[in-house]
Each structure stands twice: as structure tokens, then as C-alpha cells.
Amino acid sequence: MNDETLTEAERFWEERYRGDDRIWSGKPNEILVRETADLTPGTALDLGCGEGADAVWLAGRGWRVTAVDISPTALERAAEHATAAGVGDRVDWQRHDLADTFPAGTFDLVSACFLHSPLDMPRERILRQAASAVAPGGVLLIAGHAGPPSWKPDSHHDMHLPTTQEVLDSLALPPGHWRVERQEVVESAMTDPEGRPATRPDNVLKLRRLQA
Structure with a gap:
């Protein structure tokens, strides 16, 4: 890929992933594990999949996963992780800048775990698209940081971290259609x-x- 053709967001995340052999732990998010462990496997959409730990975990439990990220390097690592785990055929890796494009289809589970960016990102619009992608009877899981980590209490001072109620209100869900x-x-x-x-x-x- 020609770096000169990348958008600011694509360049930022690609440079971040290229700058280290591994960014994340390789383990699935604990919130995802806790909140989806009792769901019947079906189709899942993982937004901002990074190096693929959540998608690989879901695929290992029988889900057929569409996993999306902005960084080609992240997606390459994620695909390697899935192949090593024996679930490469259960994950469709797609590159999207969610500010511009969104994967097609509806899903039994849509996961948006820690979809934050230090750059401008239309997070509220993306999450409304995520809600629209949930099939009737399906689940939308949104996890986000509520504050800084204990070792760096002054971090993220310039980033608004919305409350669950702010996120819920911004989704503008039709009354009676969701629980x-x-x-x-x-x-x-x-x-x-x-x-x-x-x-x-x-x-x-x-x-x-x-x-619906």
C-alpha cells in the first residue's frame, strides 16, 4: 500500500501497528468474554478488531465473524493469529475506515469494544450504524473507557469519554425496539x-x- 494515498486516520493507525511487533496482549477483552459467553453462537461483527484477539475467541466458540479494522498491518497479524488458532476459515477480515465505509449485512452480535481514537472520529454515527447492523433478537455490545488507568490519572484529559447514558442517548433507538x-x-x-x-x-x- 502506498502510504501517500492513506488518510490521516489510516496513516496514524498503520504507523502505530508498524512501530511495534505487537500492540495488544493477544487475549480477548474480559468484558466481551463475560457478556457474550452465554450467547448462542451465530454471526458476529467485531468493529476495530486490532490484532484479532476478540474475533479469534468468538470464532473458537463457534461464531462466524466479520472483523474490521483500519490498519492493514493489524489485519495481517489478526489473520495469522486466526490461522494459528485453527479458526482462519471462520473469520472474514475486512479493512474499513469506519468514518467512511461500514461492512454490509446484519449480525446476531455487534461488538464495539474500546472504539476510541485520539483523532477526530464520528463515533456516535459509527455506533448508530452498529445498532442498525444488529439483527432482531441480536445483541449490541459497546465497551469504552470511563476514565484514565490507575497508573496515569492525568491521561486522556483532552478526550471526552462518554458515560453509558450519553452513549445510549446518542444511539437514538426507537422506543420499545430494544432492551x-x-x-x-x-x-x-x-x-x-x-x-x-x-x-x-x-x-x-x-x-x-x-x-426491526
Whole structure:
């Protein structure tokens, strides 16, 4: 890919992934695991899949996954992860800048876990598109940071981290068509850059579509 043709967002994320052999842990998000473990596998859409840990975990549990990211390097690593895990045939990796394009179809699960960016991104519009992609009876799972990590309390001071209610209101869902199954702030366990135990507050919004 010619870097000169990339948008600002594409260049930012591609440079971030190229700058390190691995950005993420390779483990699925705990919120995703907790909130989807009891769901019947079907079709899933993973928005901002990164290096693919969530998509690979879902595929390993029987889901057929469409996984989307803006970075070709991230998607290459994700595909390698899926192949190594024996689920490469269960994941369709697609490159999208969600500000411009969105995957086609409807899904039994749409996951938007930590869809944040330091660049301008139409997150509210993207999440409304995510809601539109949920099939009747399906689930929309949105997880987002609620505050800075314990080891760096002054981080993200210039980024608005919306509450679950702000996210819910911005979705503008038609009354009676959806049910809120989870709306809370949780303390997520993690490690700091030195490998020490740490925490971070995260928002969880889980919605089930009752009708089209």
C-alpha cells in the first residue's frame, strides 16, 4: 500500500501497528468474554478488531465473524493469529475506515469494544450504524473507557469519554425496539507498563434488539 494515498486516520493507525511487533496482549477483552459467553453462537461483527484477539475467541466458540479494522498491518497479524488458532476459515477480515465505509449485512452480535481514537472520529454515527447492523433478537455490545488507568490519572484529559447514558442517548433507538441488559461502570484489571497490577474504569452497555 502506498502510504501517500492513506488518510490521516489510516496513516496514524498503520504507523502505530508498524512501530511495534505487537500492540495488544493477544487475549480477548474480559468484558466481551463475560457478556457474550452465554450467547448462542451465530454471526458476529467485531468493529476495530486490532490484532484479532476478540474475533479469534468468538470464532473458537463457534461464531462466524466479520472483523474490521483500519490498519492493514493489524489485519495481517489478526489473520495469522486466526490461522494459528485453527479458526482462519471462520473469520472474514475486512479493512474499513469506519468514518467512511461500514461492512454490509446484519449480525446476531455487534461488538464495539474500546472504539476510541485520539483523532477526530464520528463515533456516535459509527455506533448508530452498529445498532442498525444488529439483527432482531441480536445483541449490541459497546465497551469504552470511563476514565484514565490507575497508573496515569492525568491521561486522556483532552478526550471526552462518554458515560453509558450519553452513549445510549446518542444511539437514538426507537422506543420499545430494544432492551437494556447491562449498563454499568466496571473496574477492569490490567497491568501497568512495568508489569504491576493496575485497574481502569470501563463503561459497559449491552443492548438486545427486540424488533426491526
